Amino acid sequence: MLEVLIQLLPSVLLEGLILGFVYAMIALGYTMVYGVLELINFAHSEIFMSGAVAGAETFILLKAAVPNPFILLALAILIGGAVAAIVAILVERLAYRPLRRRGTTNRLVPLITAIGASFFLQDLVRLIEGLWHNAFYRRYPSFEVFEATYTLPNLLGSVIILLTLWIVFWVLAYFAYWIYRAATGTKGVSRRASRGLWIASLVLTLLVAVIDRGTVFGDLGLTIQMKSILVVVISFAMLYGLNWLVHKTKLGIAIRAVAQDAQTASLMGIDPDVIITYTFLIGGFLGGVAGVLFGLLYTLVHPYVGFIPGIKAFTAAVLGGIGNITGAALGGLVLGMLEMLGGTYLTFLTNGAMGTEYKDILAFAILIFILLFRPQGIMGEQVGEKV
Amino acid sequence: MKKVLELKNVHTYYGHIHALKGIDLEVGEGEIVTLIGANGAGKTTTLRTISGMIHPREGEVLFEGVAVHHLPAHQIVKRGVGHVPEGRRIFPRLTVEENLEIGAYLQNDRQEIERRKAEVFELFPRLAERRRQLGGTLSGGEQQMLAIGRALMQDPRILLLDEPSMGLAPVLVDVIFETVAELNKRGKTILLVEQNALKALEVAHRGYVLQTGEITLAGPAKELAQNEEVKKAYLGG
Ligand SMILES: Nc1ncnc2c1ncn2[C@@H]1O[C@H](COP(=O)(O)OP(=O)(O)OP(=O)(O)O)[C@@H](O)[C@H]1O
Numbered sequence: 001m002l003e004v005l006i007q008l009l010p011s012v013l014l015e016g017l018i019l020g021f022v023y024a025m026i027a028l029g030y031t032m033v034y035g036v037l038e039l040i041n042f043a044h045s046e047i048f049m050s051g052a053v054a055g056a057e058t059f060i061l062l063k064a065a066v067p068n069p070f071i072l073l074a075l076a077i078l079i080g081g082a083v084a085a086i087v088a089i090l091v092e093r094l095a096y097r098p099l100r101r102r103g104t105t106n107r108l109v110p111l112i113t114a115i116g117a118s119f120f121l122q123d124l125v126r127l128i129e130g131l132w133h134n135a136f137y138r139r140y141p142s143f144e145v146f147e148a149t150y151t152l153p154n155l156l157g158s159v160i161i162l163l164t165l166w167i168v169f170w171v172l173a174y175f176a177y178w179i180y181r182a183a184t185g186t187k188g189v190s191r192r193a194s195r196g197l198w199i200a201s202l203v204l205t206l207l208v209a210v211i212d213r214g215t216v217f218g219d220l221g222l223t224i225q226m227k228s229i230l231v232v233v234i235s236f237a238m239l240y241g242l243n244w245l246v247h248k249t250k251l252g253i254a255i256r257a258v259a260q261d262a263q264t265a266s267l268m269g270i271d272p273d274v275i276i277t278y279t280f281l282i283g284g285f286l287g288g289v290a291g292v293l294f295g296l297l298y299t300l301v302h303p304y305v306g307f308i309p310g311i312k313a314f315t316a317a318v319l320g321g322i323g324n325i326t327g328a329a330l331g332g333l334v335l336g337m338l339e340m341l342g343g344t345y346l347t348f349l350t351n352g353a354m355g356t357e358y359k360d361i362l363a364f365a366i367l368i369f370i371l372l373f374r375p376q377g378i379m380g381e382q383v384g385e386k387v
Numbered sequence: 388m389k390k391v392l393e394l395k396n397v398h399t400y401y402g403h404i405h406a407l408k409g410i411d412l413e414v415g416e417g418e419i420v421t422l423i424g425a426n427g428a429g430k431t432t433t434l435r436t437i438s439g440m441i442h443p444r445e446g447e448v449l450f451e452g453v454a455v456h457h458l459p460a461h462q463i464v465k466r467g468v469g470h471v472p473e474g475r476r477i478f479p480r481l482t483v484e485e486n487l488e489i490g491a492y493l494q495n496d497r498q499e500i501e502r503r504k505a506e507v508f509e510l511f512p513r514l515a516e517r518r519r520q521l522g523g524t525l526s527g528g529e530q531q532m533l534a535i536g537r538a539l540m541q542d543p544r545i546l547l548l549d550e551p552s553m554g555l556a557p558v559l560v561d562v563i564f565e566t567v568a569e570l571n572k573r574g575k576t577i578l579l580v581e582q583n584a585l586k587a588l589e590v591a592h593r594g595y596v597l598q599t600g601e602i603t604l605a606g607p608a609k610e611l612a613q614n615e616e617v618k619k620a621y622l623g624g
């Protein structure tokens with residue numbers, strides 16, 4: 001049984017990583033808005049949805065006119081991203097800004113507004129789609145090139161297995177040691193002990209590799225579809241671009257300045273409202289592109305498609321440390337992988353008694369566990385500091 | 388002398404608290420003017436009213452002859468008001484260099500930005516050594532230098548300084564006051580708010596004494612320093 005578990009690992013993690021990239025892009029929208037406004041933009045899941053739906057319409061409308069699927073995808077990404085960005089900016093202008101102008105200090109008021117905006121957008125898209133097509137479910141067309149499957153080298157699978165085993169062993173060892181320390185009345189783990197645990201778990205990993213070399217270095221049959229490759233490449237490029245924008249451009253520095261201290265930023269000649277608009281634009285664009293990629297992976301989109309990925313991505317943002325951009329990206333990847341692990345292994349371990357529909361239980365249990373140890377999130381600062 | 392800044396009968400409130408009760412004040416081109424007063428007198432409020440962080444309920448703030456008191460802060464800054472706020476307010480998670488860059492937010496000419504940065508580094512060599520360090524990890528004195536440097540990156544027509552010597556060791560206090568004098572020598576117009584009245588009156592041309600929201604005394608700095616009341620209240624006898 002252990003062998004099957006190990007064999008499954010690379011493909012499960014790869015699937016998780018692909019999904020994780022989508023979560024990461026959505027999570028960035030939550031975290032950036034939180035960074036500048038300290039507001040959870042619950043309408044972000046619907047911003048993602050509008051991108052997904054706009055992408056589907058682009059695909060369907062232009063399918064005949066643009067025969068090349070790659071160009072078609074590029075157009076869908078641009079249009080999906082742009083529509084989502086516009087929706088995000090409108091939500092900010094029409095829902096959040098008026099509240100800021102009135103100097104509302106109650107944190108619950110914007111939250112309720114966000115939920116209201118969410119419902120409004122769902123029904124608005126439903127209305128538009130309903131009037132237009134007499135149905136509000138849309139399908140991404142499938143293309144042979146996108147469905148094509150490629151086999152990945154076994155070595156990659158072996159590396160993934162070894163890395164995962166190492167991390168899992170380390171986590172278990174660390175946790176055991178931590179409990180031992182707590183039981184004997186001391187707190188925390190010293191730097192030296194931590195290094196020792198890393199080495200010990202590496203040794204254990206290599207031991208498993210040697211004993212079970214047949215499985216670890218055997219034929220793992222790791223495959224990937226073209227559309228998954230596209231999702232990873234596009235997400236990675238966008239995350240990289242965002243990182244560059246936030247750290248290397250004037251706009252990026254201004255966004256971080258406003259996030260840290262909006263009042264002082266205005267003394268630098270920065271109009272905080274302009275920066276807030278840009279933040280919604282960037283977050284919205286990323287969310288919209290995530291919507292198109294989601295549609296590419298899962299085909300079916302509709303006005304309510306944003307809810308689940310939205311909640312997951314929000315969780316990812318909290319997991320990474322809300323307000324922290326790198327954290328949101330990492331949180332998304334971690335959550336995607338946990339979810340896939342949960343889905344596969346829970347079914348497997350319970351002999352099918354708990355199917356994939358329970359996949360989130362394991363994922364969220366692990367999340368709660370992580371947050372118990374690091375309430376501020378993986379990359380989050382101690383309370384009181386942000387972006 | 389050309390007036391850079393003029394306050395006419397300015398009244399500012401925080402809710403029901405009447406913090407400024409009819410302030411009249413002016414700063415001429417090339418002057419150092421100091422505003423001294425006890426804790427809670429309204430010094431910070433005066434500067435905040437000038438830079439648009441809070442708006443007066445009555446009266447006028449004229450910058451180079453134009454009323455600006457209805458404008459938001461970022462637009463007043465654009466006209467040439469540089470405000471070094473109380474408590475420095477460095478962006479803690481931006482590097483020293485990024486703090487300076489953001490000071491020059493309104494400037495698009497890269498060469499000009501580099502020129503100003505070089506000037507700030509020449510004025511405060513300590514900052515040049517620490518350009519990659521996060522603002523929040525600087526010492527109090529370095530943060531003050533950075534706050535002043537950041538405002539200088541705007542190349543403002545007038546520099547508002549809110550207690551730049553607060554919480555600094557005596558040596559650093561001297562450095563800061565020397566810098567203020569040096570900047571003025573290079574042509575900067577400065578409005579200096581200080582608790583350290585003795586030093587402030589030494590470096591300034593003129594001064595105002597603020598008491599619970601009202602100007603009670605005004606005049607050349609040398610005369611104020613000799614004034615019995617001022618001596619008793621602010622100069623320790
Ligand atoms: N945000 C605020 N809300 C309410 N009252 C305020 C606020 N800021 C200042 N005040 C009040 O306004 C008055 C003037 O305050 P201000 O900060 O201008 O004084 P200050 O002269 O700068 O004092 P210090 O030397 O301590 O910095 C004080 O009575 C203060 O309590």
Ligand SMILES: [Mg+2]
Nearest residue numbers: 430431432473
């Ligand atoms: Mg003050």
